[in-house]
Amino acid sequence: MNTLENPKWPRSRKSIHSPMGESSPPSRQSPISAQKPLNRSKPSYSEDDSDNELDSFDRSGKIGSLNTTRSSNRSSHEFIEHEQIVTTRTRRTANDDSYRYNEERKLEISRTETTTSDPKIIYLAVLIAAILVGIAMYIIIPAKSLPTKRIECPQFKELMQYFNNQDITLWKSLKVNIENVVNQTPAAPSVFLLAYHDAATSKNVMAKILNATANCMKSNDPIQLDGGTFATDAMIQDYGEIITAYRKRLENEGIMYVADLHKLPAAAAQAFHTICDTFTPFVERSVIFFSMYVDQYDGKDMSPKKIHYLVETQLENNWNDINHNTLKALIGRITDQVFLLHSEKLLID
Structure with a gap:
């Protein structure tokens, strides 16, 4: 096989008459260079090329x-x-x-x-x-203010049997109020006024009441006074002397008895506005007794309301030189509990 007839190399037209007298071997060129001569000038594009490139751009653009x-x-x-x-x-x-x-x-x-x-x-x-x-x-609370057992005063039930002519409410009131003074904390004074028309009955009954009260309150020497005791110049000029004189003793004994209240001078009577104060007590654990003669006594109609009225009227007349408002307050405190002592046929000595 002739090597010059390689199908990959195209045949070129050669002149039979070569100036050199010989034929030169064909130059090896790539297929592309063989088809198109090398041209270094500015390329020119045809419409077909533009369309192809545009199509290629569109495709690449669409792809992108x-x-x-x-x-x-x-x-x-x-x-x-x-x-x-x-x-x-x-x-x-x-x-x-x-x-x-x-x-x-x-x-x-x-x-x-x-x-x-x-x-x-x-x-x-x-x-x-x-x-x-x-x-x-x-x-x-101190232990001494909490008694372990309530103190009772049965002595007043015994007196009720002895003095059976007296109002039963007297003994009940004495028992209840004195037991409260002894047992309650804080305590408050209890004030009793016992009106009488029979002086002998008053003397006997009050002696028994004081004795029973002293036993219940453990008092050895209760204070016992008479209305005339306060008729001194010092006490009339200054009723504060009464307060000063009896305060300490009342604190120790707890019992004060003023007989014949109708004999008490008006100036000295004002001291009992303080002693009988149950709202601001002068001495908390104290019992104050008064006895008073009433001259307008009617044995047929002596109801508690009637006897209370008689006592107030008589005290107003006795102490009329005291200021009216002061007198009303004073009488109101003294007559907190009023009872009438009826005559007894048989008196216990």
Whole structure:
């Protein structure tokens, strides 16, 4: 086979008559260079080439646009997936927090209900509170003001049997009020005025009442005075002398008896506005007795209301030189409890 007849190399037209007299071997050129001569001048394009390039540009543009769209779609899809993941995680976190809060709230309510509904816990709390209150009361209130047993005064029931002509309410009132003076804390004075028309009955009955009261109140020497005792110049000029003179003794004994109140001078009588004060006591644990003669005595109609009226009227007449308002207040305190002593046929010495 002839090597010059290689099909890959095109045959060139050669002149039979070569100037050199020999034929030169064909130059090796690429197929492209063999077909188109090398031209270094500015290329010129034809319409077909432009259309081809434009078509190529359109195709490349469409491809690029398609790639861009696909990239954008992919980015959007990835963003949406990311948002969905974030939203899902946020919802899960919120749900977890809500669930955890609800569980903690249920546990707290359960503990509260258990604490408040358990009868043993409630009983224990009440018991502890009662113990604390008891301790506080024991510390605050002195032990001597809390008597272990209430003191009774049965002596007045015995007197009721001896003096059966007297009003039964007298003995009941004496018993109840004197027992209150002895037992109550804080205590308040108790004031009695016993009107009489029979002086002998008054003397005997009052002696027995004072003795029973002294036994109940553990008094050794009750204060016993007469209305005329206060008719001194010092006490008339200054009734404060009475308060100063008898205060300490009244605190020790707790009993004062003033007989024949109608003999007491008006100026000195004002001292008993203080001594008989039950709202601001002069001496808390004290019992004040008065006896008073009434001249307008009617054995048929001597009701408690009538005797009270007679006593007030007589005292107003005796002490009319005292200021009216002061006199009303004074008489009101002295006549806190008024009883009439009826005559007794048989008197106990």
